[in-house]
Amino acid sequence: MVTIKDIANRLGIAPSTVSKGLNDASDISPELKKLVLDTAIEMGYVTKRMKKETRKRLCIFIENMQYERSGDFGFDIILGFRQAALRDNWDVTVVPITPVLQLRDPYDRYMVKNNYHGGFLVGFALKDPWMAQLETTTIPTVLFDNYIRKNPNVAYVGTDSFEGIDLAIDHLTELGHTKIALLNGSPDSMVTVNRYDAYVSSMQSHNLEVDENLVAYGYYVEESAKYHLPSLIEHGATAILCGNDLLAVGVIRECERLNIKIPEALSVVGFDNLPIAQTISPALTTINQDRIDLGRNSYAALYWLIAKVPISRSLLRPQLIVRDTTFEVNSIANK
């Protein structure tokens, strides 16, 4: 077990100085404090305070979504996490984060400085400064809808994409569709790769041919849909599976503009069951992720990471929510 003396020896300074650095004392320069903390992290030092604490402190970092009011995408995720954490009476802090704040302190240093035993990261983008650091972090960390290879301290929690896509394709094939397109999100996301793999696997298990002309990659935003829609329709798509609800909304709006009737001429399925899926007209058939369950499962995964069980991914069962954007395939070509 690494001691303060070990750190002192490594740096060639007095143990008392190391102690000052670890305890955020005022009579030590910021640069030396940073050096002490970084070295401690690198050597795997666990503060006495953290070792003693049976009541763990956890931090939820949230970005790129609303979360403060009921109905916000992040609200239920946090609520579920807090509910599950009550059972062990652990402390949960919610910190809204940005790339700029991430540049100020590397992830590990932030966590050790604030005495957090584990982190739950929600809404991070792949390019965020902290994401690359997660490849080597020693802090138990759960990522929502994001995956880091190989690091046994990091787990991915999300919806089972394979099953979600499979439910959607079940539904569409029951309605007679065979030319089912996939309008996916940006290819640098693990979720995108999962959903493509799931699409291929599900089409094959439904004995449908995969036509790569019916696969498009956009961005997970509404505006991206219109660039890909014409080509998919031109290649004969009678139904479009979208990587998320925002892309589906983009398809719906562009079809409205082009006078393509949904669902009669084209069926559309989203993913996520965001509030807009209910408010848009026609109301969107989509795959639901129960966000309270996601929050609870995220706490569960973090609990086991802290207990040194190297969970890689923990995925929940989604549900198909059928609304008004899917219908029997129209046997008469109708554009």
Place this chain on the structure above:
Amino acid sequence: MVTIKDIANRLGIAPSTVSKGLNDASDISPELKKLVLDTAIEMGYVTKRMKKETRKRLCIFIENMQYERSGDFGFDIILGFRQAALRDNWDVTVVPITPVLQLRDPYDRYMVKNNYHGGFLVGFALKDPWMAQLETTTIPTVLFDNYIRKNPNVAYVGTDSFEGIDLAIDHLTELGHTKIALLNGSPDSMVTVNRYDAYVSSMQSHNLEVDENLVAYGYYVEESAKYHLPSLIEHGATAILCGNDLLAVGVIRECERLNIKIPEALSVVGFDNLPIAQTISPALTTINQDRIDLGRNSYAALYWLIAKVPISRSLLRPQLIVRDTTFEVNSIANK
């Protein structure tokens, strides 16, 4: 909430008779008892006893593997499960099971009769009588290395195949291999499908072409390997990734017979890190599943299923164990 009266009304019998059936009384015919239990299960009735019990009873059903002594494949899985269950002080019973015993009582009836709140099924084959029943079971159930679609009461726990295969292909490509074959298990297993998908995905992310002539499906037993080895070698394989250690052992033994030097002429990677991986010569490079962690994670998943969090799959990080069956690719063709 379903009551005894509801069951009585459904069956057209007295509530007292229903009570006798639920409590396994002696003064009721076996046929009527069965009918009462099956109806109760179908209607989702939870016995008063089960509702009152905060100390849950869990059952581990184990089949097709040794488990009673340290070193047995099932021993550590059960040990890990028991260790994790200690935390909540829940009761764990281990029941060795066979297809014949499964025919005697349907799964749900067995569980309700014995007052088990949840089940953990280890070593089941796809064709086992209970497996089909799991598609509609209302009992929280965790399956080891097996998957049931759509049922939110059933979760799959195992190793992250994607990461395992990826680690193996990392290793082989670092040794210069490009013609990497996959000798997979029988295609009716979810694990087999996963490993094929993982192989394709990983070859692509390593910028390697997938040659379907280098993909073979056998059975997860040693004897199966020899039927597929010649073709893989004929098509230029310099390394073979095997669906499990038994297939890899089959490859090693057949190569010995054919005088093909491992690892100089052919690299071989297994999966599972069974005891034989260490005892065979040359010792087998393989992907390790820590079975104590798998046991602990299975308990964790069952805990959350009982709490109504619909976990679909919870997978652990595997580790690559490099031994003596992998080596730099031999640039001189050597058969």
